[in-house]
Each structure stands twice: as C-alpha cells, then as structure tokens.
Amino acid sequence: MTGTPLPSPPPARLHLSAHGHTLPLHDIATTRGVEQHHMALLPAHALMQRAGLAVARVALAVAPHAQTIWIACGPGNNGGDGLQAGAWLQAQGKQVLATLLQQPEALPADARAAYADAVAAGVSFVDRAPPLLAHDLCIDALLGIGASRAPSAAMQACITAMQQVPCQTLAVDIPTGLHAETGHWLEGASAAQCVHANHTVTLLTLKPGLFTAHGRDASGQVWFDGLGTTASPAPDAASATAWLQGADFKAVPRLPESPPAYASHKGSFGDVCIVGGAPGMTGAAWLAGSAALHVGAGRVYVGHLAADAGNAWAELMPRALPDVAALEHLPLTSATTACGCGGGTVIADFLPALLDQCPRLVIDADGLNAVAADAGLQALLRKRASRQQWTILTPHPLEAARLLGLGAQEVQTDRMTAAAALATQFQCMVVLKGSGSVCAAPALHTEPAPASSGCFMALAEQYEPEPVTPLPTVHYSGNARLATAGTGDVLAGCMAACWAQAHQANPGASGMETALHAANAAVQLHGHTANIWNYGTTLTASVLAALLPRYSG
Numbered sequence: 369m370t371g372t373p374l375p376s377p378p379p380a381r382l383h384l385s386a387h388g389h390t391l392p393l394h395d396i397a398t399t400r401g402v403e404q405h406h407m408a409l410l411p412a413h414a415l416m417q418r419a420g421l422a423v424a425r426v427a428l429a430v431a432p433h434a435q436t437i438w439i440a441c442g443p444g445n446n447g448g449d450g451l452q453a454g455a456w457l458q459a460q461g462k463q464v465l466a467t468l469l470q471q472p473e474a475l476p477a478d479a480r481a482a483y484a485d486a487v488a489a490g491v492s493f494v495d496r497a498p499p500l501l502a503h504d505l506c507i508d509a510l511l512g513i514g515a516s517r518a519p520s521a522a523m524q525a526c527i528t529a530m531q532q533v534p535c536q537t538l539a540v541d542i543p544t545g546l547h548a549e550t551g552h553w554l555e556g557a558s559a560a561q562c563v564h565a566n567h568t569v570t571l572l573t574l575k576p577g578l579f580t581a582h583g584r585d586a587s588g589q590v591w592f593d594g595l596g597t598t599a600s601p602a603p604d605a606a607s608a609t610a611w612l613q614g615a616d617f618k619a620v621p622r623l624p625e626s627p628p629a630y631a632s633h634k635g636s637f638g639d640v641c642i643v644g645g646a647p648g649m650t651g652a653a654w655l656a657g658s659a660a661l662h663v664g665a666g667r668v669y670v671g672h673l674a675a676d677a678g679n680a681w682a683e684l685m686p687r688a689l690p691d692v693a694a695l696e697h698l699p700l701t702s703a704t705t706a707c708g709c710g711g712g713t714v715i716a717d718f719l720p721a722l723l724d725q726c727p728r729l730v731i732d733a734d735g736l737n738a739v740a741a742d743a744g745l746q747a748l749l750r751k752r753a754s755r756q757q758w759t760i761l762t763p764h765p766l767e768a769a770r771l772l773g774l775g776a777q778e779v780q781t782d783r784m785t786a787a788a789a790l791a792t793q794f795q796c797m798v799v800l801k802g803s804g805s806v807c808a809a810p811a812l813h814t815e816p817a818p819a820s821s822g823c824f825m826a827l828a829e830q831y832e833p834e835p836v837t838p839l840p841t842v843h844y845s846g847n848a849r850l851a852t853a854g855t856g857d858v859l860a861g862c863m864a865a866c867w868a869q870a871h872q873a874n875p876g877a878s879g880m881e882t883a884l885h886a887a888n889a890a891v892q893l894h895g896h897t898a899n900i901w902n903y904g905t906t907l908t909a910s911v912l913a914a915l916l917p918r919y920s921g
C-alpha cells in the first residue's frame with residue numbers, strides 16, 4: 369500500500385465550528401443499530417476501512433507536517449479504527465508507531481483485519497509513546513462507544529502519555545475517558561483519566577456527550593464522518609435521541625431579515641415584568657430588565673424587592689414591591705414575567721401570586737431555590753400547565769439538584785436526564801445551564817379533535833393522539849466567557865423578552881411550543897453574543913445584556 373494515493377471521492381465530512389444548523393444526536397444503542405445495519409450492507413471490513421480512512425484524512429488535515437504519528441489502540445473496534453488509519457497514514461509516507469493494548473489474535477474480527485493491513489503497510493509497534501515533536505500527531509484509538517469502565521492501568525499509561533505529548537491529539541469517535549452519552553467521565557474515572565483531544569473525528573453519528581458537561585473541553589474541534597452511509601436507517605432526525613443546536617444563530621432564531629412594520633408601536637413587541645432584586649442583589653433585576661429591553665421587548669417593568677433599588681436604565685419602568693399586594697402595579701396577567709433574579713428568600717412570599725397570575729413565567733435563581741424548599745409551591749407549579757399557564761425553569765446545576773433532591777455532581781453526571789426529569793416532574797420547559805446548556809420539554813399534548821356528536825366524540829376519544837415529548841436540545845453556542853456573575857440574570861430577561869415577542873406575534877400558538885421556542889432562542893442569542901466577544905477582555909453581564917441582538921422569530 370505504500371505510496372498509494374487515498375481514494376476519492378471523500379466521504380461526507382463536517383467541521384462543526386463552521387456549521388450552524390440543528391443536527392441530530394444519537395445515543396449508543398442507536399449508533400450500534402446504524403453500525404449493524406451498514407455492516408450488513410457492506411463487504412466484510414469495509415466499514416472499518418472507511419472509518420480508518422476518515423481518521424487518516426482528518427489527521428492529514430490537522431497535522432499536515434507530522435512526520436511521526438503515534439496511535440494508541442485499545443482492545444476493541446475503536447482500536448481497529450486506529451490501526452486502519454495507521455495503515456493509510458503509513459501509506460502516505462508517515463512514520464506510524466502504534467501501541468496495541470491487546471494480543472492481535474484476541475481483537476474483534478474487523479480490528480484483526482485492520483491489524484493485518486497495518487502490518488502489511490509497515491506500521492511499527494511500540495510499547496509506549498515514542499518521542500514526538502510539536503508538529504507530529506498522536507491518535508487516541510483506545511476506547512469508543514464500547515467504553516464500559518474506568519481505564520485499565522495499561523490504558524491509563526497511554527492516556528497520561530497523551531496528556532504530556534508536545535503535539536496535537538486526535539481522538540477517534542470520542543475521547544477515551546469521556547462517556548459518549550453524558551459528556552461526563554466514565555464511571556469511577558476523573559479528568560486525569562480522560563484524553564483531552566485537540567480534535568475528535570466522530571463516526572456514523574454525533575454523540576451527545578461530545579457537546580455537554582466535560583465534552584466540549586475533552587473533544588476539542590469535532591469533525592463528523594458518516595462513512596458514506598446513505599441507505600436507511602441513516603443517522604437522521606427520525607432516529608435522533610436529542611438535537612444539537614449549532615453555533616450559528618442564523619439558524620434559530622431567525623435574524624431580523626426585515627425591519628418591523630412601519631405601523632408598529634411598543635405594544636407590538638410584548639411586555640415583560642421582572643420580579644427580583646432583593647436588598648444586596650438589586651443589580652440582578654436590572655440586568656434582567658436591561659436584557660429584556662435590548663432583546664426588543666416593547667415595555668419592560670422591573671418590580672424590585674428592595675426599598676431603594678435605584679434605576680440602572682432610564683427606559684425601564686421600576687415598581688417598588690414592599691409587599692405582595694404591590695404586585696398589582698405590574699401587568700402580570702398580560703405580560704411575560706421573569707422572577708427570582710436576585711430574589712433572595714423574600715421571593716418565596718411572592719411566588720404563590722406569580723404562579724397564580726402569570727400566563728408565561730420564567731423562574732430563575734432564588735425563585736427556583738424557593739420552589740425546591742416548599743412542597744406547596746411545587747404543587748402550585750405543577751398545576752400551571754393544566755390551567756394553560758406556561759413556565760420555563762432556568763436552573764444551573766446546583767439549582768437543578770435542589771429541585772430534584774440530588775447532588776449537583778449527580779446532575780452533571782447526566783445532564784440530559786436531569787433536565788428531562790425536571791420537565792416531567794414540574795410540567796415545565798427546563799433550561800439546564802452550563803457548558804452545553806440543555807433545553808428539555810415535558811410531553812406536549814396535542815389538542816383533541818372537537819367533539820360534536822356522540823359518534824364523533826367516541827372516535828375522538830378513541831384516537832386521541834399520544835402526548836409527544838420533544839427531544840432535548842444541547843446548545844453548541846456559549847463559552848466560559850459567560851462564567852461571570854449575573855449572566856444568568858441576563859439569560860432570564862432575554863428569555864422573557866423572546867417569549868413575550870413570540871407570543872405577541874402568534875398568540876394562538878400552543879403555549880408550551882412557544883415556550884420551547886423562546887427557551888431555545890434565548891440560549892442561542894445569549895451564547896452567540898459570548899461567541900463573538902473578543903477573548904482579550906472580560907464580558908461583564910451588563911455588557912452582555914447591552915450587546916444581545918434583537919429577537920425576531
């Protein structure tokens with residue numbers, strides 16, 4: 369094979385930072401199904417040959433000047449992908465050195481064939497990482513979706529070596545040590561037992577774990593290769609287990625392609641009320657109000673719980689809330705409300721009225737803590753959906769943990785499950801914040817057919833559709849520039865403003881679907897603003913609020 373040019377045409381590839389659309393994510397079981405289906409359609413070993421080729425192509429793209437390439441190969445088919453890539457790369461004139469953590473005869477059949485290809489191509493086998501230079505490359509083919517436990521000692525030695533090499537690391541399918549579905553470390557493992565790759569080329573499907581929790585840090589730049597599989601079942605929307613909302617916010621929500629109608633007035637863009645800002649935390653309410661203003665809400669009222677809250681923005685309408693009765697000074701029954709930003713413990717007194725009156729309510733921060741601590745508030749919250757009142761909860765992991773009665777670490781261990789559990793428990797939209805924010809919805813009940821006569825009523829009852837739970841969305845936008853105080857308050861205000869405008873534009877739309885749209889749109893606007901911020905300076909929450917683009921959806 370030495371010197372053989374790589375075959376063309378290339379399989380479909382995707383470099384995710386350049387891609388902004390909503391993409392399907394697939395769990396391990398679905399990925400296995402896709403793999404089995406295509407293996408059955410292709411000649412023996414063909415799928416792994418394609419996988420090896422895909423890895424080799426990305427290796428050549430990201431490290432074109434590498435002379436030595438070290439490939440750490442595990443005992444399964446992930447190792448086989450690495451061996452097959454090694455065969456291709458050796459054929460391109462690279463010096464490929466592989467460490468294989470399995471007796472060749474004990475490898476699975478495809479990987480055994482890949483080993484034979486690697487030997488035939490002239491790949492050398494070594495016990496440990498060779499000396500590497502900065503422009504060389506290291507490939508992590510230790511574990512893929514078959515990872516089932518913390519890495520063994522021999523594997524750990526390779527992982528540690530990969531953490532110390534002076535060159536880039538390319539992970540095959542998923543960085544070893546990361547769980548493909550949750551983005552958390554493998555059970556019983558820690559950051560020290562995970563490869564931190566510069567690039568990951570993921571095969572057949574995009575895995576959710578690459579994009580949330582530790583996934584973004586461990587995976588680096590993600591590349592996708594579908595291995596030329598087009599026949600059904602393609603790794604498509606129908607078999608997706610979650611969505612990845614891409615980084616480019618032109619995808620969702622829509623950019624304001626045309627200016628508002630000339631005859632618009634401030635009532636055309638929805639009213640937002642903020643309720644929060646207890647003593648010592650007044651800034652939180654102003655930040656939420658400022659965000660709502662900048663995202664384009666028509667009128668923004670800030671109900672502040674502190675006696676002397678000042679006024680950060682002339683455009684915001686302050687209303688002092690010395691007691692619950694003062695809520696009558698806010699248009700709660702028509703506006704969209706965000707509550708809890710800097711709410712302190714006093715927000716608990718206001719929540720029964722807010723839960724009762726607000727048709728659209730975002731509950732954030734201390735509002736969530738109050739609900740977590742009070743079974744009565746939880747009961748009121750749960751009732752809202754049945755009364756056609758809609759709620760979005762915006763917990764960070766600790767707030768989510770309090771609501772679920774878990775530890776924050778348990779929430780982070782499986783963020784998608786935690787978000788979905790909260791959505792079901794409280795019949796709310798849930799945005800679990802943090803790296804790779806997760807938006808989860810409860811089951812959506814479609815309207816039953818109108819029942820006119822006895823006969824039709826019987827049919828309608830018989831065929832009433834099953835409630836459908838939308839797939840969770842993992843957000844690709846956003847980064848650690850958001851890890852500063854107050855950015856969560858900004859998100860809450862932004863979300864209320866998106867929701868107010870979405871409702872104003874289409875008041876007849878299903879309440880939960882509008883909530884779902886608003887939650888995703890707000891996370892996208894917020895994350896996008898952080899993505900385009902200059903790394904050199906701190907993105908404060910006030911600046912973030914003022915930079916948020918206008919919503920148009």
Ligand SMILES: NC(=O)C1=CN([C@@H]2O[C@H](COP(=O)(O)OP(=O)(O)OC[C@H]3O[C@@H](n4cnc5c(N)ncnc54)[C@H](O)[C@@H]3O)[C@@H](O)[C@H]2O)[C@@H](O)CC1
Nearest residue numbers: 416419444445446511512513514515516517518519520541
């Ligand atoms: N068969 C094929 O043709 C294809 C395979 N693919 C690759 O195959 C991978 C899945 O292969 P496998 O199912 O063999 O799984 P893996 O190769 O991910 O790992 C399974 C093997 O690792 C061992 N193992 C698991 N956890 C371990 C630990 N902590 N320490 C040491 N050993 C551990 C298991 O006992 C088993 O031998 C995918 O991630 C992908 O890279 C894909 O490229 C598609 C094509």
Ligand SMILES: Nc1ncnc2c1ncn2[C@@H]1O[C@H](COP(=O)(O)OP(=O)(O)O)[C@@H](O)[C@H]1O
Nearest residue numbers: 764801802803847848850851853854855856857
């Ligand atoms: N490392 C990160 N990557 C992506 N987003 C982040 C990161 N850190 C924080 N964020 C985002 O910033 C916001 C912080 O919210 P929160 O924790 O409630 O902060 P605060 O209470 O100070 O306002 C959330 O939207 C969260 O998703």
Ligand SMILES: [K+]
Nearest residue numbers: 508511540542
């Ligand atoms: K790997």
